[in-house]
Amino acid sequence: MPRPRLADVAAAAGCSTASVSLVLRGEPGPSEATRDRVLAAAEQLGYRPDRAASLLARRRSGMLGVVTDVRSTFHAELVEELLDASARRGFDLLIGARSPARDEERAVETLIDSRCEALLLLGTSGPAERLVALDGQVPVVAVSGRAGGVDGVRVDDERGTREATEHLLALGHRDVVHVDGGAGEIAADRCRGYVAAMTAAGLAPRVLRGGHGEADGAAAAADLGGATAVTVFNDRAAVGLLDALVRAGVRVPADVSVAGFDDSPLARLAHVDLTTVSQDVPALVANALDLVVARLDGVRAERREVVLAPRLVVRGTTSAPP
């Protein structure tokens, strides 16, 4: 018994393949009676549509293009979630890696070339006019990055570090420093949140030079001075800092409290147990896909930006000052 096709269902339901197609996709047209018969027949035969044929007939590719920065673990997380979430919505993912050498424009070209129906740019910082032009060709959504003129989804970074800092202040810390993430919009936002919380509390902010990686965080360990608490640009740098502190015999959180940003899997490890700010990757991804789908279905034309609230996750690396 070969697998049933549309025609088999049609035969069983006593109608045409056109009707079956309409019913199974929930399109308007067929009457209630036809609908019932078709659904019953499909169910009874265990019918499963053929994706390739469907895509072919509707002239779609079923592919979404993603441009990601190869070096970012946060992007890796986003991609992983995207892989899942987009599969659930019936899309395949084509991943275009961007690196210092191979810039975004190039990656985008390849993706468009490969019939992607829409593009998700992770952490893009391209000039607005380029993005808008691109958006003219194919729907574009900027995920976790500044979205100049195109749809975007991101977490409120400023609020994230602000809340982390406020958490430390509430614990009684006064000398709180921030290890920043170097250049870039996101690092600037996070730094701003820290500064805002400190100034609001009438305290003087102090920012240490940092970066995206473990080594950057570790390097900052020497400059803490008398600080009893630190907010760090991201989890990787925070873990580096943590490691340097432990090796130096500094107890965390007894002597120094540390808070990261991202809630990466790293932070969740039992023996790291880092207090951090969660970006809610699933929500970020789900929203991005919603935007994409809405555009593809032609439901919406105007630009939209979604800003999600960050969520402070308090774990074991923060406590009251010594």
Add this chain to the structure above:
Amino acid sequence: MPRPRLADVAAAAGCSTASVSLVLRGEPGPSEATRDRVLAAAEQLGYRPDRAASLLARRRSGMLGVVTDVRSTFHAELVEELLDASARRGFDLLIGARSPARDEERAVETLIDSRCEALLLLGTSGPAERLVALDGQVPVVAVSGRAGGVDGVRVDDERGTREATEHLLALGHRDVVHVDGGAGEIAADRCRGYVAAMTAAGLAPRVLRGGHGEADGAAAAADLGGATAVTVFNDRAAVGLLDALVRAGVRVPADVSVAGFDDSPLARLAHVDLTTVSQDVPALVANALDLVVARLDGVRAERREVVLAPRLVVRGTTSAPP
């Protein structure tokens, strides 16, 4: 200018679409002259085949089914690599999760139902006759598990722990214990490797009850006795053990050396830096896909089993005994 199709290339090359199709897929038939013209035309037009149409016409789905144990991080690694490697070979992956509640047979059913062309069973332990029967329906490859009667790819687990143990013995350790992984073929193999190395060295083996997770490893910490070195079933358990030791004030590797198994990302973290046995996930996956492809292309009929050599990765958790 809409994207070129086969007919456009045919027109440009002055031949039929049939010839173009043959040439582009490297099938025999067309003459050298035709081949050249077609390739030139395709290149010139920037032709890219339409996967959906191609799959449809050749009655294939382009999908591979993978059955994985949701709880295993090692499986997660395999899946991640598979995602990549199979995409490169033009396959989509359909993942069927297996858990204590939802057994392998069920997952397999769904996958076959969804038109998968072949199945990759991760860590299966199904009875040989069931696997063979399944193999009759669709090519099956057992990855990292005992392959009863069907194609299989795995690492030599016994040799892995044997080499890890030998490494510790070579460092001068005498009192080496093994924390095992509970029931299962793999745990048994690894345990056997440890025992073999110890007996060969004229020492008495001592095996502690363990398991797959961090907690299992941590629990074993209390039972080490005077042991100066430990080989652990897998990295997760080893990290748990490590954590328990550090918290108890035991220095690693100064007081106790620890070796894991899997070379998971966990082991590679700077502040874990675990000596472990690498399974070479990319090789495992590449071999598995080779087996699948060979079967699908009908190149081979007889069963084949690939056993890869493990590789000891010496990092910072092992050193000479105190």
Add this chain to the structure above:
DNA sequence: GAAGGGCCTTAAAGCGCTTTAAGGTGCAGG
């Protein structure tokens, strides 16, 4: 020179689904 045989090439028939335009049907209104 006819018959036979390699080699290439191609027309045409799908693959399983979507979509569009045309064809019923039944009922209200004239």
Add this chain to the structure above:
DNA sequence: CCTGCACCTTAAAGCGCTTTAAGGCCCTTC
């Protein structure tokens, strides 16, 4: 009783590619 209209339904034409069977062409061979 004929129109007109609103609703359903369906035949048929693809989507872009693969594949098969048939056809051409040009040598050989007798």
